[in-house]
Amino acid sequence: MPLTSVEKDLDALTMTITADFPVPVRRLWDAYVDPRQIERFWGPPEWPATFTRHDVFEGGESHYYMTGPDGERAGGLWLFDAVDEGRSFTVRDGFAREDGTLNTDLPLTVMTFGFEETDGGSRLVTVATFPSLEALEQLVEMGMEEGTKAAMGQIDAVLDDLRSFAAELPVAAQLIGDTQVRVSRVIRGSVDQVWRAHHEPELMKQWLKGPDGWIMTVAEQAPEVGGRFRQEWTREDGSDGFGFEGELLESEPPHREVTTESMIGMPGDPARNELTLTPVEGGTLLTLVITYPSAEMRETVLATGMTDGMETSYARLEDVLV
Known part of the structure; x- marks a missing residue:
């Protein structure tokens, strides 16, 4: 499992997740920007994700939903504020209503994904910044930390599966x-x-x-x-x-x-x-x-x-x- 640490800073209203991978940064980056790949690990195993839109550029959006064991759906969306190709991207992460629009009843989190080269491969540092202490506590109580850990446990299998996403494959x-x-x-x-x-x-x-x-x-x-x-x-x-x-x-x-x-x-x-x-x-x-x-x-x-x-x-x- 690549996850190495989860740290919460209640003063700064942040949660920082660090994970290390035995692959080059480019391979890890592509897993996050390719909708076919990210949907295989973004949701917990019992709540797999489906991305219906994934536009990784400044001003772009991603729309997805996770499907539960009984067929129920939970929607989410990302609004991309910044993208530094191969190095980082920052999104406003929110929940979506059934029609795909932002659910303003739940807090919006700013998340920065940073990709770094290491001696053994690559490191991903994800910093989630919450609008308030109440929002941080609410999302943690809703299972954000446990869900993240479960989702991260699926990335290795996706990174190893080069054959399914090779550039020479047909349509x-x-x-x-x-x-x-x-x-x-x-x-x-x-x-x-x-x-x-x-x-x-x-x-x-x-x-x-x-x-x-x-x-x-x-x-x-x-x-x-x-x-x-x-x-x-x-x-x-x-x-x-x-x-x-x-x-x-x-x-x-x-x-x-x-x-x-x-x-x-x-x-x-x-x-x-x-x-x-x-x-x-x-x-x-x-x-x-x-x-x-x-x-x-x-x-x-x-x-x-x-x-x-x-x-x-x-x-x-x-x-x-x-």
Whole structure:
């Protein structure tokens, strides 16, 4: 177990947790910034976590919920105040209501995660600062210290599991919630490069083709938040064709973008796409959380081989970036 000490300072209103790991700082950092990894240890074993959003950049947010033995859920969120890549990040840590908004009835804690190199590997020093002595006592009474110890006991297994998160792996899709899927892949290239490849029309047409034998003919970008985008494809011989259109809801270059998406000419409510780009060892972790109007629609879309087409395009993107 990596946990080495837990110290409470009632005068400073802090709780400091120190843990040592036999891995490089980069490996430990990536475990915290990759939603696929952090959710495997953030919640205690009997309350596993699911991260529906994890944007590790200044001004970003993380949303998660922990599921209890009887199916009950407890939500949480982080608001990122500072991020020093590979060294530290500071968040305001709070509880969330069922709709994902901040529960202001419970205290908000400021937490700084500091990553340091040691002779044996790396050290993580987490300092939680509470707004008052009453808040500190309340959260400790709610099991914060015991929950942290239980969660920290799971990190070693995640750090050892390099195979599941290797940069050379193809697109992976994970069902989360009732109507969502999280698509993940590490792209060999910087965050700026991958962002640009998703927004420059002529560059998009070089790689965003889907299966072999198709070409992208239209790559119209939304000029600003609230604007519309449109993308169309045809076979190389000009036969058949399809396309998507939607609205740009949020844009925080080069880290996060949220859009709606509908197939052109198809009735029904649109899907919601949340794209996050995070620097990790080996390149950029691309995370796309798609929320469908229904579970049935999610299953229908995945059954089309969507991820196979995405993998073909992302492999082509790496060739373009290299």
